[in-house]
Amino acid sequence: MTTDIDFNRIPRSALPGLLARAPKAELHMHIEGSLEPELIFALAERNGVKLPYASVEVLRQAYAFTDLQSFLDIYYAGASVLLHEQDFYDMAWAYFEKAARDNVVHTELFFDPQTHTVRGVPMGTVIEGLSRACADAQARLNVSASLILCFLRHLSEDDALATLEQALPYRQHFIGVGLDSSELGHPPSKFQRVFARAAELGLHLVAHAGEEGPPAYIEQALDLLRVERIDHGVRAVESPSLMVKLAQERVPLTVCPLSNVKLCVVRDLADHPLPKLLDAGLAVTINSDDPAYFGGYINDNLLALFNALPQWGPREAHQLLRNSLESSFAAERQRGRWMEALDAAFQAAVVPGH
Numbered sequence: 001m002t003t004d005i006d007f008n009r010i011p012r013s014a015l016p017g018l019l020a021r022a023p024k025a026e027l028h029m030h031i032e033g034s035l036e037p038e039l040i041f042a043l044a045e046r047n048g049v050k051l052p053y054a055s056v057e058v059l060r061q062a063y064a065f066t067d068l069q070s071f072l073d074i075y076y077a078g079a080s081v082l083l084h085e086q087d088f089y090d091m092a093w094a095y096f097e098k099a100a101r102d103n104v105v106h107t108e109l110f111f112d113p114q115t116h117t118v119r120g121v122p123m124g125t126v127i128e129g130l131s132r133a134c135a136d137a138q139a140r141l142n143v144s145a146s147l148i149l150c151f152l153r154h155l156s157e158d159d160a161l162a163t164l165e166q167a168l169p170y171r172q173h174f175i176g177v178g179l180d181s182s183e184l185g186h187p188p189s190k191f192q193r194v195f196a197r198a199a200e201l202g203l204h205l206v207a208h209a210g211e212e213g214p215p216a217y218i219e220q221a222l223d224l225l226r227v228e229r230i231d232h233g234v235r236a237v238e239s240p241s242l243m244v245k246l247a248q249e250r251v252p253l254t255v256c257p258l259s260n261v262k263l264c265v266v267r268d269l270a271d272h273p274l275p276k277l278l279d280a281g282l283a284v285t286i287n288s289d290d291p292a293y294f295g296g297y298i299n300d301n302l303l304a305l306f307n308a309l310p311q312w313g314p315r316e317a318h319q320l321l322r323n324s325l326e327s328s329f330a331a332e333r334q335r336g337r338w339m340e341a342l343d344a345a346f347q348a349a350v351v352p353g354h
Ligand SMILES: Nc1ncnc2[nH]cnc12
Pocket: 030, 033, 068, 075, 180, 181, 182, 183, 208, 211, 259, 289, 290
């Protein structure tokens, strides 16, 4: 059906509305990165946590990052207000309401249990709060949602192994594992045993690689950890042989444009390697990463990108959204239904005489 859509007959002026209302999947979203300053302050008050910021405005002003680490320091401080099951539920629910507004039909949320268990919050509190919100998202908003447990790569592999074992009583509540936090100096090779254990358990495997780290980290994530998707992966553009491999194997990259600008991975959106990645045939998807910190949710990312890239039009928009649905870990039949709905949204935007 996709081939039947006459993209040349969709005016570029229709793009903002089309991008907003088309069904899409979000595959790279850290739920702790959806904590808006207002919710951080509300939870701090509810839980009697003292914050090192005088007000919402002062906290927001601190969101001027120079690299990944400068962001992570503030992001982990923000997460310190999360103590009870209801806090995790409220955080996820606030995101799901925004996702529904952006016509996200499916989302696979990262969460960082070690950020919470190290403060004495039980694993069950984290996972039960998040998974209760996921169930309600399906029931009340028709948003399909799953959880991916991420290991913090600045900690040891033994810590990651212990975290995975601690999470096993809640195995039915998460579909995969990921790898995030400070990339440089913490290559994927450090986590081979824990990813092998996760594979034995039948979990999906993903990892952040090639955000700040070199293309070799992407190769390690594929060859040593056997991941199914690469999170970020933008530095693949520096390695022609890796680009060929990623294109041939259709390895999805979950790219986060506004994040890349805010963390100084790229200078600006006009300078982003995304057009090169898409032109080379890579399965790139657009995502928000940590929307509360980087100035926008998924539709904000899509809109900003298409504003900055005049060479991109309806064909590229359709391809990116199709990639998101196709690259998700949802059941094949469900993915097929969403892709039909995507095609229908684009078909409806065709203007016969245009
Ligand atoms: N962009 C990012 N890179 C690595 N770890 C993260 N944790 C939250 N956001 C992240």
